[in-house]
Amino acid sequence: MAVEPPVDLSVRWNLSVRPDGAATLAFAGELDAVSTPVAWPNLEREFARTKVVSLEIDARQLAFCDSAGLALLYYISVGGMTPGATVTLIGLSPEFQHLFRSFSAEDFRALQKHPPTCSFFVEDVGAATWSWLSDLRQQVEFIGEVTLGVIRGLARPRLLRWKEILRVFEIAGVNALPIVSLLTFLVGMVIAFESAQPLAQLGAQVFVANLLGLTMTRELGPVMAAIMLAGRSGSAFAAELGTMKVNEEINALQTMGLSPVQFLVVQRVVAGILLTPVLTIYAMYAGLLGGIPVLLGLGFPLRMVLTQIQSSLHFGDLAEGLSKSVVFGGIVALVSCLRGLQTGEGPRAVGESTTRSVVSSILLIILADAIFAAVTYSLRK
Amino acid sequence: MNGGSHSLIEVRDLTIGYGDHLVLERITFEVRRGEVFAILGASGSGKSTLLKHLIGLYQPMQGDVLISGASLVHAEGEARLRILRKFGVLYQGGALFGSLTTVENVRLPLDEFTDLSEVAKNLIALSKLRLVGLESAATKVPADLSGGMQKRAAIARAIVMDPCLLFLDEPSAGLDPITSAGLDALIRELARGLGITFVMVTHELASIYSVADRVVMLDPKIRGIVAEGAPSWLREHAPQPWVRQFLNREVA
Numbered sequence A: 001m002a003v004e005p006p007v008d009l010s011v012r013w014n015l016s017v018r019p020d021g022a023a024t025l026a027f028a029g030e031l032d033a034v035s036t037p038v039a040w041p042n043l044e045r046e047f048a049r050t051k052v053v054s055l056e057i058d059a060r061q062l063a064f065c066d067s068a069g070l071a072l073l074y075y076i077s078v079g080g081m082t083p084g085a086t087v088t089l090i091g092l093s094p095e096f097q098h099l100f101r102s103f104s105a106e107d108f109r110a111l112q113k114h115p116p117t118c119s120f121f122v123e124d125v126g127a128a129t130w131s132w133l134s135d136l137r138q139q140v141e142f143i144g145e146v147t148l149g150v151i152r153g154l155a156r157p158r159l160l161r162w163k164e165i166l167r168v169f170e171i172a173g174v175n176a177l178p179i180v181s182l183l184t185f186l187v188g189m190v191i192a193f194e195s196a197q198p199l200a201q202l203g204a205q206v207f208v209a210n211l212l213g214l215t216m217t218r219e220l221g222p223v224m225a226a227i228m229l230a231g232r233s234g235s236a237f238a239a240e241l242g243t244m245k246v247n248e249e250i251n252a253l254q255t256m257g258l259s260p261v262q263f264l265v266v267q268r269v270v271a272g273i274l275l276t277p278v279l280t281i282y283a284m285y286a287g288l289l290g291g292i293p294v295l296l297g298l299g300f301p302l303r304m305v306l307t308q309i310q311s312s313l314h315f316g317d318l319a320e321g322l323s324k325s326v327v328f329g330g331i332v333a334l335v336s337c338l339r340g341l342q343t344g345e346g347p348r349a350v351g352e353s354t355t356r357s358v359v360s361s362i363l364l365i366i367l368a369d370a371i372f373a374a375v376t377y378s379l380r381k
Numbered sequence B: 001m002n003g004g005s006h007s008l009i010e011v012r013d014l015t016i017g018y019g020d021h022l023v024l025e026r027i028t029f030e031v032r033r034g035e036v037f038a039i040l041g042a043s044g045s046g047k048s049t050l051l052k053h054l055i056g057l058y059q060p061m062q063g064d065v066l067i068s069g070a071s072l073v074h075a076e077g078e079a080r081l082r083i084l085r086k087f088g089v090l091y092q093g094g095a096l097f098g099s100l101t102t103v104e105n106v107r108l109p110l111d112e113f114t115d116l117s118e119v120a121k122n123l124i125a126l127s128k129l130r131l132v133g134l135e136s137a138a139t140k141v142p143a144d145l146s147g148g149m150q151k152r153a154a155i156a157r158a159i160v161m162d163p164c165l166l167f168l169d170e171p172s173a174g175l176d177p178i179t180s181a182g183l184d185a186l187i188r189e190l191a192r193g194l195g196i197t198f199v200m201v202t203h204e205l206a207s208i209y210s211v212a213d214r215v216v217m218l219d220p221k222i223r224g225i226v227a228e229g230a231p232s233w234l235r236e237h238a239p240q241p242w243v244r245q246f247l248n249r250e251v252a
Helices: A036-048 A069-075 A093-101 A105-113 A121-155 A164-199 A204-247 A249-255 A258-296 A303-311 A315-341 A349-380 B045-054 B075-086 B102-113 B116-129 B147-158 B177-192 B205-211 B230-235 B243-249
Strands: A011-017 A022-031 A054-065 A086-090 B007-018 B021-032 B036-041 B062-067 B087-090 B164-167 B196-199 B216-218 B223-229
Touching: A011 A036, A022 A036, A022 A069, A036 A069, A036 B116, A054 A069, A069 A086, A069 A093, A093 B177, A105 B116, A121 A258, A121 A315, A164 A204, A164 A258, A164 B230, A204 A249, A204 A258, A204 A303, A204 A315, A204 A349, A249 A258, A249 B223, A258 A315, A258 A349, A303 B075, A315 A349, B007 B045, B007 B075, B007 B196, B021 B045, B021 B062, B021 B196, B021 B223, B036 B045, B036 B177, B036 B205, B045 B164, B087 B147, B102 B116, B102 B147, B116 B147, B147 B177, B177 B196, B177 B205, B196 B205, B216 B230, B223 B230, B230 B243
Parallel strands: A022 A054, A054 A086, B036 B196, B036 B216, B087 B164, B164 B196
Antiparallel strands: A011 A022, B007 B021, B007 B062, B216 B223
């Protein structure tokens, strides 16, 4: 019985099997990365239909053979397609011998045996808890170290490197003004639109101004400014410090006897704490400016809108908003710098620490905001 | 795997630089099939920039780079891809993908460019790893490999598609002398056993004497090639004294 291959291939083969199970497989032409993927399954099907006891592979007529072709020859020669049969390979050109000898069934079996990387649920929970506790400990240590750095800086202002603080002010503050303006302006507008209808049903549409003033001052001004700071500048802090860690600049500072926290973190934290209230006041105004056109559109005169806003706000509301912003600014700067310094090794590490900095910052901002809400509510009662 | 004795690479009147800054002007040289060719020169002479032009990463200001007679500078689309598949590149740091195991790194080009079965791709990737002596590190990730092992794994990845030409950027950089000698032996073995042509940029004189058949020396002062020939011949007979000093590692 003889089996012929498909006709339009650069390689030709002829498989002939005698009744006693002795077979010959003769190749001719070019067995390369294009012809091998076609030849391989065809040959597997042909061998599956026959019972082969011994096989001789004849490669004398092979004009060219690349690694893909040699992989096929090797696979057949180790009985991959004829389990239990005796297989011999003859006539392989000496120029292919060197590559052919590099194939190894032993390596292949070792790769197949390699256990997949999976772990038990309990092990995962334990590892995650341990990692969370270590992270918590690092955060506490870090906060302590930064606080000490700030105190040292206040005692010796030269240590604070004011030039660097001003640079951070410019990058994280001044350069962020356009985006903060746009977003909070639109948020103010949305609040005015969304609250106008339900309040109109109660005949209290004029109180949209009060609502706008209170939400922007107490809540959305500080939260929006902090989230923007986390996404825009916190991620930049983490990426900058992470890259310095990968490039061994942090190690260089340490070996020079300089504290990376004092040298790199304290300035960013001081800048973050001083900058966020300013950004928050700006966000409050932008939000109010966004809501006012909507109220004017609803038919309320500007004077009335401003009076409503003024009457609804007290110093305590502004103090609440600003005190939140100080805490949020500290959180963003601290967390971003910590994530930056925690950067591991490898090209993905910086990206990972940047993502972690944004996620942790936003999470902690919302957590702190919830605590503020509960505390101020009980104080107002 | 490659026959013939004519040039594999022809660099013709190549002028390269950045913006208005010229690095090399109108240089011409050839790399013959099957030889190990080294590009030498002082720091800042434009070796790495030249290599980046030879592998088509940068466009020259003027001139052409022909690989097997086809212009890499002017080729586009499928034609360019055909030329690019003729060679592999070993970058200075190895450039292995950290999220993949060694064997996955090596078989990546097979996954992307061939229709071979999983068995075939694994067999080929493992055979290349065995060629570079890393068969036992197949399931390790690059972070668990030493610098020398990473370079060998990167060579395995570079040769997985059976290229006829390999470009090496500072292959011995950051390696200890023993690992570096091992890498030289591997280059010799691949050049002789598989007939691969090598073009390497290096500072390591020991490597050059050990593996290079011919070298070109670049001189930043003339923005061109100052000497070309077999390294041991140039060391003794180069007409320019500083070339002899360079190759003998003497202080000027």
